[in-house]
Amino acid sequence: MTPFSLAMNVSTVNQSDCPDVTVPFPIFFAIGVVSLAENLLVVVAVIRNRNLHSPMYCFICSLAAFNTIASLTKTCENLMIVLAENGHLQKKGSSETKLDDVIDSLLCMSFVGSIFSFMAIAVDRYITIFHALQYHNIMTMQRAGVILAVIWTTCGVWAVLMVQFFASKFIMICFVAFFFISLAFICFLYAYMFMLARSHAREIAALPSSKGRKFRRQWWRGSMRGALTLTILFGVFVVCWAPFFLHLTIIMVCPLNPYCECYRSLFQLHVVLMMSHALIDPAIYAFRSNELRHTFRKMLLCSEWRQCS
Amino acid sequence: MSAFHNRSQTSARRSDYVWQYEYYDDEEPVSFEGLKAHRYSIVIGFWVGLAVFVIFMFFVLTLLTKTGAPHQENPDSAEKRHRPGSCLVDIDGPQDENDKAFSRPLLSESRSYFHFYINEEDRGQRKLKPEEKTAVKQQESFNRPREENKAERENDLFSHFNIPNFVNLEQSSNLGEEDLLYEPSVILERQAHSQDTHCDIH
Numbered sequence: 001m002t003p004f005s006l007a008m009n010v011s012t013v014n015q016s017d018c019p020d021v022t023v024p025f026p027i028f029f030a031i032g033v034v035s036l037a038e039n040l041l042v043v044v045a046v047i048r049n050r051n052l053h054s055p056m057y058c059f060i061c062s063l064a065a066f067n068t069i070a071s072l073t074k075t076c077e078n079l080m081i082v083l084a085e086n087g088h089l090q091k092k093g094s095s096e097t098k099l100d101d102v103i104d105s106l107l108c109m110s111f112v113g114s115i116f117s118f119m120a121i122a123v124d125r126y127i128t129i130f131h132a133l134q135y136h137n138i139m140t141m142q143r144a145g146v147i148l149a150v151i152w153t154t155c156g157v158w159a160v161l162m163v164q165f166f167a168s169k170f171i172m173i174c175f176v177a178f179f180f181i182s183l184a185f186i187c188f189l190y191a192y193m194f195m196l197a198r199s200h201a202r203e204i205a206a207l208p209s210s211k212g213r214k215f216r217r218q219w220w221r222g223s224m225r226g227a228l229t230l231t232i233l234f235g236v237f238v239v240c241w242a243p244f245f246l247h248l249t250i251i252m253v254c255p256l257n258p259y260c261e262c263y264r265s266l267f268q269l270h271v272v273l274m275m276s277h278a279l280i281d282p283a284i285y286a287f288r289s290n291e292l293r294h295t296f297r298k299m300l301l302c303s304e305w306r307q308c309s
Numbered sequence: 310m311s312a313f314h315n316r317s318q319t320s321a322r323r324s325d326y327v328w329q330y331e332y333y334d335d336e337e338p339v340s341f342e343g344l345k346a347h348r349y350s351i352v353i354g355f356w357v358g359l360a361v362f363v364i365f366m367f368f369v370l371t372l373l374t375k376t377g378a379p380h381q382e383n384p385d386s387a388e389k390r391h392r393p394g395s396c397l398v399d400i401d402g403p404q405d406e407n408d409k410a411f412s413r414p415l416l417s418e419s420r421s422y423f424h425f426y427i428n429e430e431d432r433g434q435r436k437l438k439p440e441e442k443t444a445v446k447q448q449e450s451f452n453r454p455r456e457e458n459k460a461e462r463e464n465d466l467f468s469h470f471n472i473p474n475f476v477n478l479e480q481s482s483n484l485g486e487e488d489l490l491y492e493p494s495v496i497l498e499r500q501a502h503s504q505d506t507h508c509d510i511h
Contacts, residue, residue: 227370
């Protein structure tokens, strides 16, 4: 059994003072469906609009695609579990376990893939700021395509390995270590970018003119907004992903400890958090772009009124 | 009755078996007696730690913002600062001391960087440096009538220097409400299409 199917099975409640917290299925379904719709919208918008065929939007599209897969498979898994609990499916049937394995592979792939996409987005922004002159030479569409192909292949291979060999602690340690390393990497990149842009803006605001004061105010306001945005970006990532990874760590480190068991009892909440990250991601990355918002409006409104070309 | 009891026991055992996982099979149930701290102490500790971390990160960023406040008046500060790769760099070229236009120090650049940009840039949209100077001087001399042009140039200038939206100046509202790090590609595209040849990042 893999950790994702751990969620829906109830442990021996009688002996535990920390009963498993169960999240009702409608909530899972609602989150899954809404995040599926959002991310699918982002993917379709990026593909359809030619203006959005740039490396940055390719990475955002890849992130949205991974989130789409995650929402889809999680919703399917919920459906399967509901059917199984109502007796329509066997829990231990061979086809069900195979399907369960496929679902877990896809989930694992999408989780790892979204982390890789975050890293790709962060590196892309880093190159935009620090190597702005050579940006179009460094990050061509071909390179972006190669990077995305590598990401998707790596995720697929890693997911299959993870699910096959999940019992091995080494794989789980790799998974957790990968999460923390990418967290530190993204944190470092964004903090560095923030500090450079802050000093850059400080120079602009330090100019000698009557407008200097106005720009100082705007500098301060801009930097504050930058700080808030960075906090949201990073904070949401950490808050949504860390609980699950702590769960994996705890499974490895202290399976018998009662404190650890009480933490493990909240597994479904942690999975809900991870799914809601797929829900929040478009708001943080994709919907901030004017061009993308414009494309959405055109797609949604034009499909109703058929007035747009 | 006994058969039923046996069957229910078997089925109960079978269902017990179904519900258990591989790693928990040979473990005894966890005992909750004699706990010193609260049961959910790990959970509480984790979330408190996470909240503290996020808030701490926010305060560190805002502290960086506050302590980095620019000086009141220092016309030389921008010129003396040297930052490789940026065009707001140590200005080695000749400076016009009487120049009051705030955009002046940003436009003039050292020869080395200018040639570097020439070698890098292949779009052929950049004017020569003397032309830049004349453009700036003209702008200064016709200050009043060219107020709108100047504002426009300032807009473009600051949108060029608006390293992804850290400084979201109200004038450069053509970037909309996008914030930090969201639209670097827009910046680059605008740079690509712009006619102005400021000391350009592009």
